[in-house]
Amino acid sequence: MTNELRIAVLGVGMMGADHVARISSKIAGARVAVVNDYFTEKAEELAASIPGARVVNDPIDAIADPEVDAVLLATPGPTHEKQLLACLEYGKPVMCEKPLTTDVETSLAVVKAEAELGKKLIQVGFMRRFDNEYADLKALIDSGDIGRPLVVHCAHRNPAVPPHFDSAMIVKDSLVHEVDVTRFLLDEEITTVQIITPSANTNAPAGLKDPQIAIFTTETGRHVDAEVFVTTGVAYEVRTEVVAEGGSAMIGLDVGLVRKSAPGTWGGTITPSFKERFGQAYDTEIQRWVDAVRSGAETGNYVDGPGAWDGYAAAAVCEAGVKSLESGAPVAVDMVPRSSIPGA
Numbered sequence: 001m002t003n004e005l006r007i008a009v010l011g012v013g014m015m016g017a018d019h020v021a022r023i024s025s026k027i028a029g030a031r032v033a034v035v036n037d038y039f040t041e042k043a044e045e046l047a048a049s050i051p052g053a054r055v056v057n058d059p060i061d062a063i064a065d066p067e068v069d070a071v072l073l074a075t076p077g078p079t080h081e082k083q084l085l086a087c088l089e090y091g092k093p094v095m096c097e098k099p100l101t102t103d104v105e106t107s108l109a110v111v112k113a114e115a116e117l118g119k120k121l122i123q124v125g126f127m128r129r130f131d132n133e134y135a136d137l138k139a140l141i142d143s144g145d146i147g148r149p150l151v152v153h154c155a156h157r158n159p160a161v162p163p164h165f166d167s168a169m170i171v172k173d174s175l176v177h178e179v180d181v182t183r184f185l186l187d188e189e190i191t192t193v194q195i196i197t198p199s200a201n202t203n204a205p206a207g208l209k210d211p212q213i214a215i216f217t218t219e220t221g222r223h224v225d226a227e228v229f230v231t232t233g234v235a236y237e238v239r240t241e242v243v244a245e246g247g248s249a250m251i252g253l254d255v256g257l258v259r260k261s262a263p264g265t266w267g268g269t270i271t272p273s274f275k276e277r278f279g280q281a282y283d284t285e286i287q288r289w290v291d292a293v294r295s296g297a298e299t300g301n302y303v304d305g306p307g308a309w310d311g312y313a314a315a316a317v318c319e320a321g322v323k324s325l326e327s328g329a330p331v332a333v334d335m336v337p338r339s340s341i342p343g344a
């Protein structure tokens, strides 16, 4: 490996293009060497603006390229399985945007393939773990200062989603972040999921079950509720409140700037999308991944943060969530025990 990590970015739509800009302007020790997209012109246009970047038309060729040290996958979820398995085959560390894959069987297959390889090469883009507010909340819980958490309340609101977004995607693409936040903050698996669908937003596309209320139960019987509402038309709002035996704590109040102005109104600003709300988290996530990959050869661990197992656990919870979305009843999460896959 050269000193500078040479990254191939696959999929340069909204997230991929954002990561290319990030790596090229803010991230130390790495550069974009290869750009790939299903639409070649899109890749060519972007590569032309990045010194030293070139286009490789086939995603698997891009992964296998000898002048690529690591891969950033920002392609749509259904393409992840094949591209992740190719990364493992060619021994390339990979930062895969969530979800790991879109179903539980393929997620488990990826976990097993990585475990057989004996190297941690896969990091999953659960960026909230790198957000300063979430990191502070986790540190507060771990310090014991508020005692044992009993209940977590979450709200996850998007102003809008793309037209192809369906009710199951609200679970697999949006609620998946609360699934990971729950596992991250409480350090245990989710055992049951129930999804309740209140009266749908009349401004949402016909048939979209939005908002949804999810209820998780964890291994030790703790309770998490999450309101996910992806067509609010307002702004991007992500809130989490932890209620513990000795106090409570909340993040995501948008109180960075409180402005008072005439005539007698007050208020601050709310981030319009996840790009602004989690910009710092994406920067930290990618910098720490680059640092981990650059030092990984010695340890066999090229990951700093959520890995393939976390992606699989999230897929298993979301699968139960989609079943509950249909029935409205609580559904048990079906997961293999981690100990059954040595090295996972």
Ligand SMILES: NC(=O)c1ccc[n+]([C@@H]2O[C@H](COP(=O)([O-])OP(=O)(O)OC[C@H]3O[C@@H](n4cnc5c(N)ncnc54)[C@H](O)[C@@H]3O)[C@@H](O)[C@H]2O)c1
Pocket: 010, 011, 012, 013, 014, 015, 016, 036, 037, 038, 039, 042, 059, 073, 074, 075, 076, 077, 079, 097, 098, 099, 125, 126, 127, 173, 274
């Ligand atoms: N962490 C987050 O907050 C966050 C936010 C948005 C999206 N995402 C995730 O990022 C990924 C991409 O989402 P997006 O919103 O940027 O989607 P997008 O549709 O804007 O971009 C996807 C790009 O991949 C290209 N593509 C499709 N199939 C391909 C293939 N087989 N090989 C190469 N390129 C291919 C498309 O042409 C497109 O340019 C998804 O997994 C999504 O869930 C994560």
Ligand SMILES: O[C@H]1[C@H](O)[C@@H](O)[C@H](O)[C@@H](O)[C@H]1O
Pocket: 158, 161, 173, 174, 175, 177, 230, 274
């Ligand atoms: O893919 C996006 C992304 O993961 C965002 O962080 C989330 O807020 C959206 O709901 C989802 O559609």
